[in-house]
Amino acid sequence: MSGxxxxxxxxxxxxxxxxxxxxxxxxxxxxxxLVTGILLLMVLHHARHLARLSKWLADPRPEALPSGSGIWExxxxxxxxxxxxxxxxxxxxTATLHDFQRAGMAMPDGLVILDGSNRIEWCNPKxxxxxxxxxxxxxxxxxxxxxxxxxxxxxxxxxxxxxxxMRAHGGDLVLSVLIVPYEENRKLIISRDVTDRERVExxxxxxxxxxxxxxxxxxxxxxxxxxTIADMETPNPELIRRSVPLMSDQAKRMxxxxxxxxxxxxxxxxxxxxxxxxxxxxxxxxxxxxxxxALSSARHKVTLLLESPAWxxxxxxxxxxxxxxxxxxAIRYTPAGGEVRLSWKAGADGGAVFSVRDTGIGIEAxxxxxxxxxxxxxxxxxxxxxxxxxxxxxxVKHVVNRHAAKLDVTSxxxxxxxxxxxxxASRVDEKRSTVQSAKSA
Numbered sequence: 001m002s003g004x005x006x007x008x009x010x011x012x013x014x015x016x017x018x019x020x021x022x023x024x025x026x027x028x029x030x031x032x033x034l035v036t037g038i039l040l041l042m043v044l045h046h047a048r049h050l051a052r053l054s055k056w057l058a059d060p061r062p063e064a065l066p067s068g069s070g071i072w073e074x075x076x077x078x079x080x081x082x083x084x085x086x087x088x089x090x091x092x093x094t095a096t097l098h099d100f101q102r103a104g105m106a107m108p109d110g111l112v113i114l115d116g117s118n119r120i121e122w123c124n125p126k127x128x129x130x131x132x133x134x135x136x137x138x139x140x141x142x143x144x145x146x147x148x149x150x151x152x153x154x155x156x157x158x159x160x161x162x163x164x165x166m167r168a169h170g171g172d173l174v175l176s177v178l179i180v181p182y183e184e185n186r187k188l189i190i191s192r193d194v195t196d197r198e199r200v201e202x203x204x205x206x207x208x209x210x211x212x213x214x215x216x217x218x219x220x221x222x223x224x225x226x227x228t229i230a231d232m233e234t235p236n237p238e239l240i241r242r243s244v245p246l247m248s249d250q251a252k253r254m255x256x257x258x259x260x261x262x263x264x265x266x267x268x269x270x271x272x273x274x275x276x277x278x279x280x281x282x283x284x285x286x287x288x289x290x291x292x293x294a295l296s297s298a299r300h301k302v303t304l305l306l307e308s309p310a311w312x313x314x315x316x317x318x319x320x321x322x323x324x325x326x327x328x329x330a331i332r333y334t335p336a337g338g339e340v341r342l343s344w345k346a347g348a349d350g351g352a353v354f355s356v357r358d359t360g361i362g363i364e365a366x367x368x369x370x371x372x373x374x375x376x377x378x379x380x381x382x383x384x385x386x387x388x389x390x391x392x393x394x395x396v397k398h399v400v401n402r403h404a405a406k407l408d409v410t411s412x413x414x415x416x417x418x419x420x421x422x423x424x425a426s427r428v429d430e431k432r433s434t435v436q437s438a439k440s441a
Contacts, residue, residue, distance in 0.1 A: 049075075110175075110191035116184060118143050118156060130168045130175055130191045143189070155179055156187070165194070174198045203374070210375035210390070214257055218250035260391040263321065264374070267398040275315040278429050281354065282306050284320050285344045288327050292340060295328060299336040307345035310352040311429040314403045322399035325392035326356040326419045334360035334416070350425030357418040363411040371409060372397035396421075403427060 052066040053075075060083055068076045101122075104111050110127030114120060119140050123133050131147050138146055144153045155164045156179060164177040174195045180188040225243040229235070289304040296302055312319065330340045338359040347353040363371070370376045375390035400407045400421055411417035 053079075108192075110189070112143065112189040112191075114143055114187040114189065116186055118187070120146075127189070127191055130173065130193070152177065165198075168193075207374055211257075211261070214375070214390070215254060218254045221250045222247045257391070260395065263395055264391060264398065267318070267395065267402065276313050277316065279312045279314050279316045279319055281312050281319070281344055281352070282309060284316070284323060285342055285354070288320075288323055289342055291324065292327050292331055292342070295331045296340070300331065300334055301339040302331075303339070303341045305341060305343040305345070307343065308352055310344075310346065312352065312403070312423055312427050313429050314427065315399075318399045318402065322396045322421065323354055323356075325396050326421075329392060330356045330358040330360065330417075330419075334358045338416075347422055350428060352423045352428055353420050354423075355418060355420040357416065359416040362413040362415050362417055363409075364413050365411075368409055368411065372407070 049066075049068050049072040052068070053072075056066055060079075065076055065080050065083075067073070104122075104124045107124060107126060110124060110130040112120060112123040112127045112131070112133070120133070120138050120143055121140075123131075123135055123138075127133060128135065131143075133146060144156065147153075149166055151164060151166055155177070158179075164179075166175055166177060167173070168175050168191075172195075173193050174197075176192045176194045178190045178192075180190065182188060225247050229240065229243070232239075285304060285306060289302065292300075292302045327340070327342065334340055340359075341355075341357045343353075343355045343357070345353055345355075372393045374394045376393075377390050396419075397407060404424055404427060406422045408420040408422055409417065
């Protein structure tokens, strides 16, 4: 028996003893009167403390706990310790809940908790972005009223076995959504941004389709001529004379395409880091100037402007290839009588800039962000006429990235374009640049 009841039992025993003594001395009436009076005082005592306890239970704060006497002192002390234990337990649970919420808010995936009626109980910032939700505003709302996509509503009522791929709020993101049931009809919605994965998959499909398309035409030409020649009973010298150059051109086109693909593969390989060697860019610019003159065949005005003696730390063959692609593109897409200007000059903050400016056909603004995609062409027909593979600017982009540089493109339809490779100061070989500058002086 708990020690809290011993004082009460002791008092009752004393009361019984006192009543027995009174009965023995003054008779039963006096004894009953004495017991009744004492019991009445005890009832009043306990009633007063019960009233205090009832009032305190309406707002049970440890600091407001009433004081008591007798057995009530122990009762109030027991309540006090019980309340303190409860408060400590609530503090631990609150801290755990806050930790869970902070972890959920830091999650790279979206999290939405639904009750048994598919109403929102909680969501993290990622899910707010994915589904256009707001934790405070949308608490208690049906999620299907806010995410209005039929496949999402269908998935909520399904078996939840497979993740759902859907467009995010606004259509900018592609999401993989997994619905996980738990407890009694409650659900956890996990959303993940798979836009990059979908973009890579789309690029892979486009790449395969484009390579197949680019190879199909020359193979068809070569195969057609060979089939015609094979079916001839006697060789036709005139047909052979006309077909061999055409087949040779198509074979060269396929060879160029394969070489560009191999170059891209090599540039993208993680096992092939960019080399670090001094590169004489002014010398490369002079060589490209003469190549441009030969490619132009006097159809354009080609100029070279060397304003800087700076050398670059990097891979000479890669830089020569990237610059050469820019120069050949300028020649191919500039009509006869136009101008192509090559320049190498100092850039901002100690960097350097290689630019190719032309007065060609120009490029509309909506095409500029996609110029460096593989096989992307503003004008497919014109690209094939000029002999392009559609991979030149993709190669340029990879070379520029490998050298911590930046490709700037400005263009205006009908007035020409300017492609600039901007190198940071960290890529400039200060020692060799200074020596070269002294020699030039």
